[in-house]
Amino acid sequence: MAFLMYGDPKVKYLCSCGSLKPISRIYFCRHCMKVKCGFCVSHEVDLHYCSNCLENLPSTEARLKKNRCGYCFDCPSCQISLNTRAVSQTVPHPDDPTKTLTKKSYYLVCAFCRWSSREASIPDQSVATGGWPELKSPHAKRVADLVEHYQDISVQEKEEEEKKKKFQSRPAYFHYAEKYGLSAAVARKRLSNLPQRENKVHQSTVEPSKATEEVDQLPDEVFFEPIRLSQITTVKQRLACPEVQPIDVSNLHPIHKSLLVKRSLRCRDCEHNVSKPEFNPSSTKFKIQLSAFYHVPDIKFLTCEPVFIGKRSELIITICNPTQHQTSFKLHPFELALLSPKLSEDEEEAPPTLKLSLPDSARDAQFQINGTIKLPTTEFQLLPRDDTAEFDDSNKGPTFNDDPKVVVWRRGNKIALRMAVMPNQEAEGLLCVGFAMEYGYVNTMTTLEKKEPQKVKLRAHIVLHTGQIFKSSQ
Structure with a gap:
């Protein structure tokens, strides 16, 4: 009796680099x-x-914050977002102590764990x-000095690289002698007029760290x-605030929310975008979204x-055909080659692995x-994809001469x-099979050569x- 398959993705596609991914995790350029x-x-x-x-922030401002x-x-x-709550308090009037004034005050509270x-x-x-x-970190000054110190070192190394490129581009003495026939005296005079390199050594003002046994x-x-575990912070709570790492629950302070990013993905081969979201943070739409399930037949x-x-x-x-054009497909077997690793006489013979034959541009996948x-x-x-077909009960459409x-x-x-699938005699664990699907694709991208x-x-x-392989059907 047949049964449904659930859980981890059972169908995975082979990327051009040789890695296996479900169709929801790959793109099509x-x-x-x-x-991809x-x-x-x-x-x-x-x-x-x-x-x-x-709120959207530019990269420089986000880096400063x-x-x-x-x-x-x-x-x-x-680690849930905190809400701001308002309470009304009655305080004496600053001008007339006999009168009272209602004033609002605000505090932060968590709607999940009720922390405030x-x-x-x-x-x-x-x-x-x-x-x-x-909260300020007790090591803030030390960290700032180290950051400034390494910034100075990086600037100095960059200047030295630029000077090396500049002097390497100048012709040497032998080049002048061979080209213009310069004498030794004239060549020495010309070389003496060249600017001399300045060897400036970065003087570190940061006190180095010292190890101690005390x-x-x-x-x-x-x-x-x-020990009262309810008053001690967990590892997750301490790592959420790495600059302080509080030990007691009473020392917990609100944490500024981390910023998220909208990213665009670009193909490494042709450098065209395969995914580009809209600039508005509140929008979930994409300007370009070339996910594979929009272009490659979906197998389930x-x-x-x-x-x-x-x-x-x-x-x-x-x-399933996800495109707006009628397509055809045909299934082919893998081109497999057995690989038997070389072992010593003391080692047992390892089971052969199967290697997929791919183009030279792709990585060999095991x-x-x-x-x-x-x-x-x-x-x-x-047939092409039609969003209204599932609501049409007339079943009108072309007929195909299919083998039942x-x-x-x-x-x-x-x-x-x-x-029909069948495991090998020595197979254990999960059954893994594969095939190659050749399908037709209509590329609507226009170029100067092909419009x-x-x-x-x-x-x-x-x-x-x-699924799992069983030894016998009894």
């Missing part, structure tokens, strides 16, 4: 016609913004936009008083029978493919295929993890 993963694209930061107040928002805070206990700024003995503020006291003694309370599991050694199991997958899959030999047609033993059903731009849409044949390599 329409210029170089290749599948996160390692095959260059990441560029377009915008820094706060996820709470949606240490990539943190100046108005929003996170809870130091559970009053627990840290932070006084309430008269304005809701800021003015909250901040360690402060622990207080007596550590040995005699019981439908059902799979339990897998036993020496027995074929039925596997049903669905293939897979533990431990089974075979029976693929259909015919070519299948897929292979095609389970057709619905719009989707098709379900029946296959009409191009129809090309592309190939995608897919690896399937069908």
